[in-house]
Amino acid sequence: MRVLHIAPVHIVAQNHVLPLLPALRQLGIKTELLVIFGAHPPSPVVMAGMKRGGVPMYGLKLAHIEDIHHPTTPQTILKVTEFIQSRHADIVHTHLAPADFFGGFGARWGHIEHRVSTRYDADEDRSGDHWRSVAGLFAQHIALSDDIAEKIRADGVTSDNIHVVTDAHGYLQVYRHILTGER
Numbered sequence: 001m002r003v004l005h006i007a008p009v010h011i012v013a014q015n016h017v018l019p020l021l022p023a024l025r026q027l028g029i030k031t032e033l034l035v036i037f038g039a040h041p042p043s044p045v046v047m048a049g050m051k052r053g054g055v056p057m058y059g060l061k062l063a064h065i066e067d068i069h070h071p072t073t074p075q076t077i078l079k080v081t082e083f084i085q086s087r088h089a090d091i092v093h094t095h096l097a098p099a100d101f102f103g104g105f106g107a108r109w110g111h112i113e114h115r116v117s118t119r120y121d122a123d124e125d126r127s128g129d130h131w132r133s134v135a136g137l138f139a140q141h142i143a144l145s146d147d148i149a150e151k152i153r154a155d156g157v158t159s160d161n162i163h164v165v166t167d168a169h170g171y172l173q174v175y176r177h178i179l180t181g182e183r
Helices: 011-026 044-052 074-087 097-109 129-135 146-154 168-180
Strands: 002-008 030-037 057-061 091-095 114-119 140-143 162-164
Touching (some): 002 074, 011 030, 011 091, 030 074, 030 097, 044 057, 074 097, 091 168, 114 146, 140 146, 146 162, 162 168
Parallel strands (some): 002 030, 002 091, 114 140, 140 162
16 A cells, blocks of 8 residues: 655645554555655755654655645646656645645546545635635545544545544554455
8 A cells, every 4th residue: 555645845744654654564554655745845854753763755846935825827727737647646634725636636646546635724724606606625534633634524524534633553454444345
């Protein structure tokens, strides 16, 4: 099983993926990380942690710096799509709103059927039709708490497609469910 994770340069995402991705590799998942950024590349701490954990890590500078806060640029989606296609992943798994936008559309345009989104913060503003359409790009959603799961439900996602997960074993169960249909 090959899983490509996509995350922006953001302290919350970095703190989450730093222990998670090496743990997933230890569970036998071929895990890779694409970090998207506007101005500054990923921190050396994250790069060193991924290297220590055996997780291949790549960076992709956004075409326009404002895309990290207000993603709209088709050129960036095309760059993400090309990268996704080059990795031959079974699952594309995004973290935080900018990665959901670029990774969700990139995976869809790249014909990756299995797409997962992890949501970290119940207060993250994802109001409006724009974010509801982005939520629809993902077959499965991971929430880090029941409050976040409730926000995802408010975006129109059914409870069957939301998983509250707190560790690498929970992620592995979600991936198996996606690929085999087993719960």
